[in-house]
Amino acid sequence: MALPIRLINVGIRSVVLLSRFFFLFALAKMxxxxxxxxxxxxxxxxxxxxxxxxxxxxxxxxxxxxxx
Missing domain, CATH: 1.20.5 (Single alpha-helices involved in coiled-coils or other helix-helix interfaces)
Structure with a gap:
């Protein structure tokens, strides 16, 4: 039961990190x-x-x- 929760946690953290990365590139372009x-x-x-x-x-x- 703990493994799916851990995978969801890692997935959410990864999405947030990637969105920050792409947001910074979008700002750098503008x-x-x-x-x-x-x-x-x-x-x-x-x-x-x-x-x-x-x-x-x-x-x-x-x-x-x-x-x-």
Missing amino acids: LDPAEIGKYGLLVAAVIILIWKFLAYAKETPKAFFGFG
Whole structure:
């Protein structure tokens, strides 16, 4: 039973990764190199902010977020 779920998980992750790859190529075809650089900086900043929040939320007691 765990094998089909694992295959579905890998399939979904693969589709997301390929869609990001093709989306970046589509943007590269439509935008200037400077705008692609700005997009990359924006994406990197969002990823860092999410990463920092998740690290903060992991160390913060659940009562702070209203979960107990």
